[in-house]
Amino acid sequence: MDIVIAGAHGAIARLLTPRLVADGHRVRGIIRNPDHGPDLQRDGAEAVICDLEAADGTAVGAAVAGADAIVFAAGAGPGSGAERKWTVDQGAAKKLIDAAAELGIRRYVMVSSIGADAPPPGDEVFSVYLQAKAAADADLVAAGLDHTIIRPVHLTDDNGAGTVEVGTSVERGEVSRDDVAAVIATVIGDARTHGHTFELTGGDRPIAEVPEVIGNLPRDGA
Numbered sequence: 551m552d553i554v555i556a557g558a559h560g561a562i563a564r565l566l567t568p569r570l571v572a573d574g575h576r577v578r579g580i581i582r583n584p585d586h587g588p589d590l591q592r593d594g595a596e597a598v599i600c601d602l603e604a605a606d607g608t609a610v611g612a613a614v615a616g617a618d619a620i621v622f623a624a625g626a627g628p629g630s631g632a633e634r635k636w637t638v639d640q641g642a643a644k645k646l647i648d649a650a651a652e653l654g655i656r657r658y659v660m661v662s663s664i665g666a667d668a669p670p671p672g673d674e675v676f677s678v679y680l681q682a683k684a685a686a687d688a689d690l691v692a693a694g695l696d697h698t699i700i701r702p703v704h705l706t707d708d709n710g711a712g713t714v715e716v717g718t719s720v721e722r723g724e725v726s727r728d729d730v731a732a733v734i735a736t737v738i739g740d741a742r743t744h745g746h747t748f749e750l751t752g753g754d755r756p757i758a759e760v761p762e763v764i765g766n767l768p769r770d771g772a
């Protein structure tokens with residue numbers, strides 16, 4: 551597949567790209583800082599410079615044209631204020647959803663977050679973050695693409711275990727970014743996960759079993 555990753559210099563994306571390349575995919579990574587390009591090239595990806603907050607629909611379309619799939623792994627990050635939760639976590643995701651719908655890119659994998667199913671009200675930054683994640687997830691479901699929405703619990707930089715737990719609702723805990731990347735690489739080409747939203751935490755289940763487990767859950771809207 552020809553896969554575009556948004557937030558390609560982020561921690562999950564840097565772990566995901568080599569996995570996708572090893573699986574034989576072409577990977578194009580959207581970054582906003584050209585200085586990050588050489589890192590992407592070392593990972594095996596082609597860098598596409600596009601600031602997803604500033605870009606209009608034409609520029610976003612140009613960044614993803616020809617792709618078979620989009621992975622949204624961008625985020626405003628923990629140091630950002632509420633405004634950038636809306637412009638990145640929701641706004642950038644929505645621009646890519648619109649581009650995918652316009653260009654016939656059917657596959658879209660969203661890195662969402664635990665808690666996005668029931669975001670707390672109010673304007674505290676973490677609440678706004680979850681509100682923005684929930685809105686982006688709803689935008690993606692409404693678009694009618696072949697989506698998979700992954701809602702990890704607290705992320706760590708530990709080495710991947712190769713095992714996780716998934717479900718419509720999981721215990722809060724931790725999961726490594728490496729295992730999140732492995733889950734994305736496993737589900738991206740697996741149609742059993744189309745139309746599904748699931749939570750992801752550390753656990754004992756081999757990641758290869760994730761598509762079968764998810765495929766047996768009710769699809770979104772069912």
Ligand SMILES: NC(=O)c1ccc[n+]([C@@H]2O[C@H](COP(=O)([O-])OP(=O)(O)OC[C@H]3O[C@@H](n4cnc5c(N)ncnc54)[C@H](OP(=O)(O)O)[C@@H]3O)[C@@H](O)[C@H]2O)c1
Nearest residue numbers: 557559560561562582601602603624625662663702704705
């Ligand atoms: N932390 C947690 O415990 C947790 C739990 C569940 C879910 N998540 C979600 O998982 C996501 C991915 O995690 P991560 O650790 O890989 O994140 P990360 O390292 O912060 O990566 C996010 C990437 O998004 C990019 N980005 C920000 N604004 C952009 C823009 N306008 N245009 C293009 N790219 C832009 C950043 O690029 P720059 O370097 O240019 O800023 C960065 O490379 C998070 O963003 C969060 O939503 C996190």
